Amino acid sequence: MSLKVIEGRLTETQVGAGVERRAFGEFVSPRGELASYAFGWTTRSEQHVARLTVGIGAGNPGGASFHAIVFENEGSYACSLVDEPFERVPEGGPDLTALEARAHECLPFIWWVFDCVMERDRRARWMKHWLLGTTSIQTGEVFDRKEPILYVSHEADDGLWQLIGASDADPATGKLSHLHHAVEHDLTLLDVLDLEPGERAYRTGPDAPWTGEPS
Known part of the structure; x- marks a missing residue:
């Protein structure tokens, strides 16, 4: 067992x-x-x-x-x-x-x-x-909840989490927010909260399964 x-x-x-x-x-x-x-x-x-x-x-x-x-x-x-x-x-x-x-x-x-x-x-x-109080950086579209999160990475160098939607990531529009707030609006993120530093996960749509891999 x-x-x-x-x-x-x-x-x-x-x-x-x-x-x-x-x-x-x-x-x-x-x-x-x-x-x-x-x-x-x-x-x-x-x-x-x-x-x-x-x-x-x-x-x-x-x-x-x-x-x-x-x-x-x-x-x-x-x-x-x-x-x-x-x-x-x-x-x-x-x-x-x-x-x-x-x-x-x-x-x-x-x-x-x-x-x-x-x-x-x-x-x-x-x-x-x-x-x-884990911090994440989110694209403006994700932060404003205009796009679903399709890409999540846990950076190896600074431990920062990145949350990206369908649009190309634009550093100028990135916004800092606590990671736990993102989960409040999208419980599917529960499946990727165990990413180790240097790992990432992506999916093709909000209802698609996550695929994980090293960054």
Whole structure:
């Protein structure tokens, strides 16, 4: 059996001037161990952190729900266990405080689940780019949403993301914007948020599949 991260539902709720997003999913280890998870973030929130719940062992001794915050840390992300529950998940049990979670024998497994989710759940990549404030440069037509995004590159030299539509790229019309804003208007970008520096992806139309290759 191979490791599986199975994306579930995504909810979006208007909260003041921002949007609260919560993504759910299931995890299956190569040995058949199960976990459920939920993570979420709120745009335009005063506290620029995300929230996380991982649950294991529903109905069994030792079953529990672990809760944490996720935040930017030196150009990457880090987690910290918290007392306040975030979400209920199918595999979860009683809500643990941070102190109880640190003492739980399954905590290393929980962190492994989280690392796998951050790597494989496409919505988690979206959340990560929100946490890091990843910058992109977009052609004027893409920025004004007059053209769909057909070309995405993650530059090797400066780490900048480029988003280009059908028109030839004109540096004079390029506009800077956070990458996570582009995803808000085009969820198909979830499929290319894992491009490594030096990689690019393109497609022939807004409904066509992405093709990736080195820049």
